[in-house]
Amino acid sequence: MKKWVLAATACVLAISAAAVAQRERMSAECRQELIQLCRGAEGGFGQCLRTALPKLSNPCRKAMSDRAMARQERPDGMVEIAYGSDPKQRLDLMVPGGTTKAPILFFVHGGGWSIGDKVAGEKTKAPWATGQGWAFASANYRLVPQASVEQQAADLANALAWLRANAAARGLDPDRIVLMGHSAGAHLVALLGTDTHYLKDAGVPLSAVKGVVLLDGAGYDVPSQSSAEMNIVKPMYEAAFSNDPKRQAALSPTRHAGAPNVANWLILPIQSRADSQAQSCGLADALRKAGASAVVAVVPGESHGSLNKGLGEEGDFATGEVERFLVSLR
Template sequence: MGWILVTIAVLAVIAFAAWRAAFAFGSADTLNRLDGFYSRGQGATQVAAVQYGDNAQQRIELYVPETASGSDTGHPVVIFVHGGSWNFGEPEEYTFIARTLGDLGYATALVGYRLVPDGEFPAMLEDSAASVRWVVDNAAKHGVNADAITLMGHSAGAYNVLMTGLDRQWLGRAGLPDDTIKGVISLAGPADFLPLDSDSTKAAFGHVDPLESTQPIGFARGDGPPLLLLHGSMDTTVYPRNSVNLDKAMREAGGVSEVVEYPEMNHAQIIMAYARPFEGDRKVIDKTAEFLASVTQPSSATEPPSAPVQAAAP
């Protein structure tokens, strides 16, 4: 029996190392494949795979829960935008997000967007808004509820969804009302990252004047969608102060926001927590489920968020 436990432990270490290597080289595909070996309660079925623009990177893959029935108006939907420093990433590498959210009863739209150099600011925000437009226009025929849309993203993708939710102009340019988005979930999102100090941020934003117009914290507002800001305290890629500062700005503006830090997690582990091999005690998934229920179910929408946790060192 002991050798079985040792084998399992060794395989877990190998899987973790493989995922970390894949993440470092710009691919979540390894994690996605590992997750696919695990059984699911409901899982998710792909019902659409389309381009929403002329660029091949402007893609959407739409998934709905396999067995659960939605409400009379369809499944609430999470639009997920991947990370990758605005330089790399593919929506199909994040099917594990759709499977996990499918288990919770949510449809998922996995969104790809123009990457640098085509995707320098504001292209990534135009694309995020265009993806919301596509979901709204196509929701009914795929059993999705266009009145229950939440945005979610990791790292660069979290930046995209924060700006799309907070800066009114992007949804407005897509012909959508300000209240289209019911909530935003940011996983390790860059929200207050001036001065630009990396090649990736300089490539995506270095041409903008003034640079302050690129920062989500500058668009914190009392009437913005509720925010859930999840961050690993060990994150040295996007420091936790990004989420802490945005949460403070939102609350000072009279908005609804909650920041949760996970002391043992780094930049990669916050997204890994949605995959079966690394979900652990499900505290990240459970927090996500709690927030989604609060913004998509009217009966619980009035529940106040819990107090913010202590900020990590910058």
């Protein structure tokens, strides 16, 4: 039994890169919660751990997320800015040198709408973006269950409004913005780009957003994904969207894809996820019918996490696709 518990603890640590690096252990309460949740689970303990996050108590889920972010590095030149009064309403900003009007690449992290932090991936993405001549902004937003998905979308629209209002002082072009999100972040930026009342309420004109990049999202049509038999994170969807079909539809980018929408879209599902590809193609088809340009480029050889982590690396497939997309919008 002792060996089994140690193995389980090792798996828990594997979820968090920071915890592995520090060789720290989760709290006794969180370890016990994971063991109780996953003991005897179908598919084994390792499979359970990969899908356990939405089922954990809020303190344990937050602790795991905080550990994962603890050793993430900010690149030199990144500054943190408050765009609202809540501690989560913060964004990081890095602006390329030698320009007084840089276009803005606005990144939104994932985490199942309930965890995550803006610092994830900044070390690679921010220098890459500024090297392409784009200012890089990465935004936090309030999280489920303390906030609703509707409030999350409003937070992000308000972050965009702050950037536009302070564009001149920060060396930004307020009317050349590209939204990019990973996982739940992909859902949120897709929602901003289709259900445009969030931008309107924040005073952000739709014309200021030139494009949207989606990194392996699978929740563009929430009712179909939430009810899918193979949706292994169904509890996460229930926590974010409830079981109300009307609310699920109201928070589905695909259901809002009738014009007007952001005009240009690049959608990057990974090859190994049939649900992500199906959701991506469904959204792209709806966008094209409404007159937008929407390209789906399936990314080979990547996992859900490695796609996001590798973005900005030289020779990376997805990075090349994004670079070409950004050039087309300049």
